[in-house]
Amino acid sequence: MNTVSNKQVGIQDVAKAAGISTATVSQVYNNKGEVAAATRERVLEVGSKLGYRPNAIGQALRSGKSRVIGIVVSYRDSAVWEQTYMPYYRNIIAGAAIEAVEHGYSISAAASSADGRIETYLPLDGVIVVDPVPGDPIVEQSLKNGRAVVTDGGYQAKPGAQLATVHADMAQAIPDMLNHLARRSREAPLRPALFVGPRLDDYTVSTIESYRHWCTTHGVASRVASLAPGQAPTDAARELLAASTDEVNAVHCLNETYCNAITTAAAELGLSIPGDLQVSVTGNSKAIGADPRVAYLNIDPVETGAICARTLIAMLEGDPAQSVAQEVTLVPAADATDPAAPAAPTAAPATG
Amino acid sequence: MNTVSNKQVGIQDVAKAAGISTATVSQVYNNKGEVAAATRERVLEVGSKLGYRPNAIGQALRSGKSRVIGIVVSYRDSAVWEQTYMPYYRNIIAGAAIEAVEHGYSISAAASSADGRIETYLPLDGVIVVDPVPGDPIVEQSLKNGRAVVTDGGYQAKPGAQLATVHADMAQAIPDMLNHLARRSREAPLRPALFVGPRLDDYTVSTIESYRHWCTTHGVASRVASLAPGQAPTDAARELLAASTDEVNAVHCLNETYCNAITTAAAELGLSIPGDLQVSVTGNSKAIGADPRVAYLNIDPVETGAICARTLIAMLEGDPAQSVAQEVTLVPAADATDPAAPAAPTAAPATG
DNA sequence: GCTGCCGCCTAAAACGATTTAGGTCTGATG
């Protein structure tokens, strides 16, 4: 028994063993060209007996396709990177990695230099760019280099570019949430504030716009609290609440970090949630430790990563670029009429 | 201006432009062989002018090294996979991916069949196996195929195997935690229970052993509640607490999911934490939504993934296999003497 | 019988790098 093979068996070994040329073997394995049925069968039999598996590096060299996709975050030096973006980025990576492997792709969590150049070892077939800003150099460079691009977040590219976007429709979701909060509000009217980060990516911008539009429509003042670079979220939250506790009875947060900052600051000020202050957030309601007192615009970043990967791979396999609107679902806070509900985090719902 | 190059520039282009052979160019870029200083300089200049970057696929073909590492979870079909292992696995992937790219590696979140065969497109140079069981087929197959392996969790391999382990020392951490809880306990003696999952991987086994040993030493009965396959964690938690509320005044949980189940069940039974019941858990204390009422044996899975990747890559680069003891730090529950402390999740500490 | 076609197959050229074995100088040494 040669259970331990000295050498990886290659197409040549199969060809030799089947008394045939490598070209034919290749054709058999790729269902190309014309091969007599008898030959095809013989090749496959010999191949499986020898344990032949086509070597991907050889194929990659020949085809120029590495089947590796990169994931880059647009702005990694941001002061809030560690606190905020990093966890999101990680989940995107994980989701994309798991999805990618099911299609035979690997991933590379690439870094990029300021001019948009991406440094990886293996050449990338395509790139997922997380939260690009308008005219993002990473996106533009990648397109220029002929790589397919999928952005997580909206992006305006030249028509004809090999680019698709995956993003949630905030213009729809934000008013939905604000209306929901208004319905639940102890006092009318709802006077919501918005708590955003320092980056002006599409997600932030479209959320702000949508929020402002709602405020205008409903005749209440808008109040956007923007985290200064370097400022701790809790400090910004304290400022927001302290400065306007009599004017604001709800806060929508752009992510879980800011949301936690708000709930912490609220506790310090003796504000009960959702009684005195309704809190909502765009984020993953199913995460371990999701706060039952806040309402979620639920977006699962792992799922986002998977969708990005799927979309990009479809493009790489020849499908036309097709942007995807990611679903956002509104998950209300646990019913506040039940005061016995534990204030502590509960287990995640079983289904999703 | 030919800002858009039709073709990727290859070693041949550089060679031709420098009036020299490809062999020399290769030597220059690899610091091998003997090359005159003048030639080296000229090659580098021409190379950078042309924007030459050695093609990794070509190198991979020649060298037989793909610079791709796989991450496989040992037992994916487990009933508790989605609830429990999946989040952990994701974090491992993310940590490994980010670490890997800094060393020029890509990752593949591989699946595996029951016999231990790993299916990926690109061939793997090495594998990270998460939570292997003794004699794990994935580990054994990979070693037999000549791949370097790093396990997250202890593993007994044949001496001389290209294997290193990364794991936390539960024999040390568990008694530390139990002693800590005993010191904080309202009533003596501490009568802790242990809440574990259905899998008997090294992490679970060594935790149980260590727990039992502590109980024996301290003359209290041990009570290990094991989640049945298919059972909801909250149900198991309810059983555990209902059956033994008078006998148990502390519970240590193997992961956050179980911990949440315990706190939920405790709330239902009207048990206050940590007053009536002290709760501790092995997991990431810095995660968003970490519960301030429970004590943590802090292990950051992202960090674990990074360590695994680093260890594996070191092996691939020729260093001898070297197992790593991952640090576990005890993070006490927020001080229970301060009843004003918010019961809700607080923001993560700023530093780590 | 010649031509053309079709079905099946193959030789050889890519793809982009590294490495081995050896070639060609130059200058020193006998």
Add this chain to the structure above:
DNA sequence: CATCAGACCTAAATCGTTTTAGGCGGCAGC
């Protein structure tokens, strides 16, 4: 001058695959 060593460089093989262009029979149609 012949020889040798050393410095520098190159031709060609190699890694494992795919694809192109064409070869070789046999068969049908004229």
